[in-house]
Amino acid sequence: MENHQLELPLGLSDDTHAAPVSTASEALAPAPPLPCRAQAMTVPNEQNSAQKRADALHGALTADTGVDIRLRITNNTSTMMSLRYEQASGRAIVGLHHMFLDAPEPIRKALGTWIQRPRTKSAGKKLEAFIAERRHLIETKTSRRIVLRTKGQFVDLSTLYDEVNGAEFDGTIETPITWGRMPTRRLRRSIRFGSFTPDDNLIRIHPYLDQAFVPLYFIRYIVFHEMLHAHMGIEEGPTGRRRIHPPAFRRREEKYGDYERAIAWMNNEANLRRLLRAPRK
Numbered sequence: 001m002e003n004h005q006l007e008l009p010l011g012l013s014d015d016t017h018a019a020p021v022s023t024a025s026e027a028l029a030p031a032p033p034l035p036c037r038a039q040a041m042t043v044p045n046e047q048n049s050a051q052k053r054a055d056a057l058h059g060a061l062t063a064d065t066g067v068d069i070r071l072r073i074t075n076n077t078s079t080m081m082s083l084r085y086e087q088a089s090g091r092a093i094v095g096l097h098h099m100f101l102d103a104p105e106p107i108r109k110a111l112g113t114w115i116q117r118p119r120t121k122s123a124g125k126k127l128e129a130f131i132a133e134r135r136h137l138i139e140t141k142t143s144r145r146i147v148l149r150t151k152g153q154f155v156d157l158s159t160l161y162d163e164v165n166g167a168e169f170d171g172t173i174e175t176p177i178t179w180g181r182m183p184t185r186r187l188r189r190s191i192r193f194g195s196f197t198p199d200d201n202l203i204r205i206h207p208y209l210d211q212a213f214v215p216l217y218f219i220r221y222i223v224f225h226e227m228l229h230a231h232m233g234i235e236e237g238p239t240g241r242r243r244i245h246p247p248a249f250r251r252r253e254e255k256y257g258d259y260e261r262a263i264a265w266m267n268n269e270a271n272l273r274r275l276l277r278a279p280r281k
């Protein structure tokens with residue numbers, strides 16, 4: 001079922017984030033700037049409960065440390081914990097593997113200590129032991145089920161991915177990327193350029209973008225957009241609702257160097273029509 005999301009604009013699985021979608025309507029309405037249909041999708045219960053646990057963990061860590069924390073929950077395969085402080089705001093940007101959602105009290109306390117004083121040995125030891133115990137929760141799904149294809153006819157996604165990872169994320173993104181499967185039916189009105197699926201921990205880029213006329217900066221921007229989703233993980237909103245493109249996402253995205261021209265290319269109806277005409281065999 002997985003690949004249906006690439007051929008049916010509305011057939012996404014609920015937890016698939018998605019990507020910029022553009023629609024070429026007969027009425028020639030301008031393509032909307034960066035709509036993600038996923039915003040309108042219902043959030044499944046499981047996600048709600050993960051969200052609640054993320055909120056609870058966030059609340060506990062904030063109370064324990066008195067630090068302004070932004071928490072993202074990851075499904076990383078090797079970096080289970082990450083921490084950096086934003087210079088300007090003093091806010092702690094904390095990334096934690098979802099195994100920590102169920103962490104017992106002593107582990108939460110150790111996390112608090114680590115956030116305040118990352119080099120504290122006793123806390124570090126506790127956290128390492130906890131991670132070792134929960135190794136089985138670290139995903140390897142992707143390698144088992146999905147064959148990754150990064151080399152296209154024109155574009156090698158792994159090159160773009162590595163460039164963006166280095167330039168934008170200090171090389172911290174671990175979510176694999178692949179060209180999506182070629183749709184079996186012709187796309188007519190819309191194309192989802194890319195997607196990030198937390199459950200598979202996978203970024204897919206639409207194979208129609210692998211064409212000579214599609215500028216590299218546009219594909220690179222789509223890759224960046226999806227990597228940013230992987231980077232930000234589950235965003236804890238104040239209302240407990242999961243937000244696909246929260247303001248922080250938008251701000252970060254707008255700072256991306258090629259943002260303006262990528263959006264301009266995407267909003268050019270002629271480009272969209274050409275894409276929808278479907279590519280070479």
Ligand SMILES: [Zn+2]
Binds near residue numbers: 019
């Ligand atoms: Zn998106």
